[in-house]
Amino acid sequence: MCIFKKRNKKKEKMFRINSFKSFRRKKLIGIGALITMLHVQFLGAQSNVIVDFETLKSNKHQSLNGVSGKGLLVKADDVPFQLPQSDQFDFDFKNDFSVMFWVKTEVSSSERAVLLSQKPFVTSDLESQKIPGWVFYMSDGTWAWNVGSGSRRITYERDNGSIMPLNDGAWHLLGMTYDASKGEIRLYYDGINRAIYNLSDQKGLKFENDYMLSIGQSIDRAESKKDRLDHIDQGAEKLQKLVDVFLEVSVKNGGSSLSSDDLIDLVVDPEMLLQQKGVNGAGEEDLERIEGKRKELKKNPYTVYQVKDFMQVAPLKTLYYLKGKSIKIDKKEALRFVNKELFSSPNFAIDQISLSQMVFTPKEVVEEYTKFKGLKKLNKSNKIETITAAVWNIHHGGIHNTLEEDGWDSRKRIVEMLKAKNADVIMMQETYSSGDFIAAELGYYFATTVDWDYLNQGTNISVLSRYPIDEISVPEKASFMNLCAKIALTDSQDIYVMSNWYGMSSFPIVFDFHKNRFETADEIPVLFGGDFNAIPNTDGGESIAAETLLKYGFTDAYRSLYPNVQTHPGYTFQDGRRIDQLYYLGKKLKNTNTQIISSWPEGFPSDHYMILSDFTIK
Incomplete structure (x- = not known):
C-alpha cells in the first residue's frame, strides 16, 4: 500500500492505492523490496516526488533517525529496494530530470557499494560502466557516479x-540534474555543483533502459571476481595468439626468438621488432596476420595499447609477462586490479529521495540542502581585478609517477604546482580519469565532455575553475578537441574559458562554432588555450589555428610579451617545440605576465610544460 499526498492551489487531499497496477512497471533488478511510502507534491504540470520513509512499517526493513524524521537503513540482506514511484518519471536522455537524496555511512574506505541506481551495476569495470543508465555509488569513502549508453x-x-567524504557518519546530499535540450549533467555534493558533463556530440550518449530506480544492489562478490578474472584470462589468450603468429613469421624468415623483455615492443611495434630480430623481408601477408592479432588486443580493457610511453601506465604492462614462448599472468596484480572493481555488501542509511521531471537550478539545490543543514556562504566579490590562467597537458591523466614506484604522485604534484601558482582557471588536456581528482584536491568546479574515450582512459579536455561554471558549450563534431566554459567571476563579470587539443583539421569547426562568442569578446572576454600540436607561424611553424586566431584579433599571451623567438623560444614540450599556446581576446583583459613552468624542485609531472598567465580584468 502506498500513500500519496496531492497538492494544488485549490485543495489538498489524501488517497490510497492498494496495488501498483496504476504504474507502468519496469523490469525488476533481482528480488528486492518495494518502497511504498512516499509523499508526492505536484508543481503545476510537473511533479516532484519525495520518498521520505516516515511511514515505513516493516519487520524486515530497519529505520533510523533520518535527516528529517525517519530514514532507511540499507543492509546486505535487504537490497535492492526498488522504487515503483520512479515509474512515473523518465530518467533517460530524452527528458529533463533531477534526482536528489541524503545518505550517510561509517564504513571503511575500502568498502564500495551501490547507493542509488537506474541500471544493473555489480562491478565498476569498463563493461558495467557502459551499461545504459546511471548510478551513484561509494568508492574510497566518497561518492562516485557513472552514466553509460x-x-x-x-x-x-x-x-x-577524505575530500567530500560520505563515510564520516554525517548526512550528505547527493544529486544530479539532466537538461535534455543541452545534453548536460550536473553533479552535486552537499548543495554545491561539483562537476558538469556535456553528453551532446555527433554520436551522443543515449542512456536509457527499462530498469526501475533502486536503492543498493545485490552483490555476489565471488561470482563478480570470477567474471573479471576470466576477462584477464581472455586477454592472455589474445596476447598468446599474437606471440604465436609473430614467432611463426620470425622463424620462417630466419629471425630469432622473443626474450622476456620484448612483450611491450611486440604490442607497440611488431614490425620494428621483426627487424631487430633479423627479419627484413617479411611479406605483406605475414605483416597483416600479425596486425590482425594485434588489433584484437584493443577489444579487451586489460590489453589496450598505444605508443610506448603510454604502455608504462597500461594494465597490460603489470598484468602480463612473457616467459619463453608463453604469456603468463601476474596473479597478484590480477587480484589487485579486480578487487578495485568489486563492490561490498551495502551498509548505509538513505533519506529524502527527491525525484523530478524538472531541472533543478544550482540555487534550488542549495535551497534543498539548507532545508536541513547550513551552508557556508561563499564570499563573492563585487568585482575581480585580476585572474591567473593556466594551460596544461598533464600527460595521460598525470598518472606516470606513483608513491609506490617513484616516491611521489604526479597528480598530487600537479595540484601542488597549480596551488603554488595560484591558478584561478585551468585549461587542461589529457585530463582522462584524473580531472575529478585534481578538481577535488583544489576545491574547484570541474567541467568536461563525452568524447572518444581514447583507449578507455576517460575524457580528454576539461576546464577547472575557482569560480562557478554557469554553462558549457561543445562543438558536436569536435568534442575531443574543444570545451568552452562560461565562468561567473562575480555577479557582473563573466569570462569564456576554452580548452583545446588538436589535430588541426578540426580547428575550423571549433572556430566557426564559437564565432558568435568571439564577436562579443569586448563584453565577455575569451581565453583560448591548449595543446595545438603545431608550432605557431610566428615561431617559424605552420598552424592554421595560430594564423586564424591572430588574424581575427586574438593575442598570443607568451609571444606578445617575448617577441624574440631566438632569446625566448618558449618551448612547451620536452622535445623543444612550442606546441601549447594561450590566446586571449577582449578589451577587458590585459596580460601582465606569462611564464612557462618547465621544472619543479622534486620532479616535474608531465611531458608538456605549464603556461601560466596573469591578467588584469575590467
Missing part, C-alpha cells in the same frame, strides 16, 4: 575520499 560512458570516481 551501451557503447560509451562517463565516470566520476576518485581515490581521495
Whole structure:
C-alpha cells in the first residue's frame, strides 16, 4: 500500500492505492523490496516526488533517525529496494530530470557499494560502466557516479575520499540534474555543483533502459571476481595468439626468438621488432596476420595499447609477462586490479529521495540542502581585478609517477604546482580519469565532455575553475578537441574559458562554432588555450589555428610579451617545440605576465610544460 499526498492551489487531499497496477512497471533488478511510502507534491504540470520513509512499517526493513524524521537503513540482506514511484518519471536522455537524496555511512574506505541506481551495476569495470543508465555509488569513502549508453560512458570516481567524504557518519546530499535540450549533467555534493558533463556530440550518449530506480544492489562478490578474472584470462589468450603468429613469421624468415623483455615492443611495434630480430623481408601477408592479432588486443580493457610511453601506465604492462614462448599472468596484480572493481555488501542509511521531471537550478539545490543543514556562504566579490590562467597537458591523466614506484604522485604534484601558482582557471588536456581528482584536491568546479574515450582512459579536455561554471558549450563534431566554459567571476563579470587539443583539421569547426562568442569578446572576454600540436607561424611553424586566431584579433599571451623567438623560444614540450599556446581576446583583459613552468624542485609531472598567465580584468 502506498500513500500519496496531492497538492494544488485549490485543495489538498489524501488517497490510497492498494496495488501498483496504476504504474507502468519496469523490469525488476533481482528480488528486492518495494518502497511504498512516499509523499508526492505536484508543481503545476510537473511533479516532484519525495520518498521520505516516515511511514515505513516493516519487520524486515530497519529505520533510523533520518535527516528529517525517519530514514532507511540499507543492509546486505535487504537490497535492492526498488522504487515503483520512479515509474512515473523518465530518467533517460530524452527528458529533463533531477534526482536528489541524503545518505550517510561509517564504513571503511575500502568498502564500495551501490547507493542509488537506474541500471544493473555489480562491478565498476569498463563493461558495467557502459551499461545504459546511471548510478551513484561509494568508492574510497566518497561518492562516485557513472552514466553509460551501451557503447560509451562517463565516470566520476576518485581515490581521495577524505575530500567530500560520505563515510564520516554525517548526512550528505547527493544529486544530479539532466537538461535534455543541452545534453548536460550536473553533479552535486552537499548543495554545491561539483562537476558538469556535456553528453551532446555527433554520436551522443543515449542512456536509457527499462530498469526501475533502486536503492543498493545485490552483490555476489565471488561470482563478480570470477567474471573479471576470466576477462584477464581472455586477454592472455589474445596476447598468446599474437606471440604465436609473430614467432611463426620470425622463424620462417630466419629471425630469432622473443626474450622476456620484448612483450611491450611486440604490442607497440611488431614490425620494428621483426627487424631487430633479423627479419627484413617479411611479406605483406605475414605483416597483416600479425596486425590482425594485434588489433584484437584493443577489444579487451586489460590489453589496450598505444605508443610506448603510454604502455608504462597500461594494465597490460603489470598484468602480463612473457616467459619463453608463453604469456603468463601476474596473479597478484590480477587480484589487485579486480578487487578495485568489486563492490561490498551495502551498509548505509538513505533519506529524502527527491525525484523530478524538472531541472533543478544550482540555487534550488542549495535551497534543498539548507532545508536541513547550513551552508557556508561563499564570499563573492563585487568585482575581480585580476585572474591567473593556466594551460596544461598533464600527460595521460598525470598518472606516470606513483608513491609506490617513484616516491611521489604526479597528480598530487600537479595540484601542488597549480596551488603554488595560484591558478584561478585551468585549461587542461589529457585530463582522462584524473580531472575529478585534481578538481577535488583544489576545491574547484570541474567541467568536461563525452568524447572518444581514447583507449578507455576517460575524457580528454576539461576546464577547472575557482569560480562557478554557469554553462558549457561543445562543438558536436569536435568534442575531443574543444570545451568552452562560461565562468561567473562575480555577479557582473563573466569570462569564456576554452580548452583545446588538436589535430588541426578540426580547428575550423571549433572556430566557426564559437564565432558568435568571439564577436562579443569586448563584453565577455575569451581565453583560448591548449595543446595545438603545431608550432605557431610566428615561431617559424605552420598552424592554421595560430594564423586564424591572430588574424581575427586574438593575442598570443607568451609571444606578445617575448617577441624574440631566438632569446625566448618558449618551448612547451620536452622535445623543444612550442606546441601549447594561450590566446586571449577582449578589451577587458590585459596580460601582465606569462611564464612557462618547465621544472619543479622534486620532479616535474608531465611531458608538456605549464603556461601560466596573469591578467588584469575590467
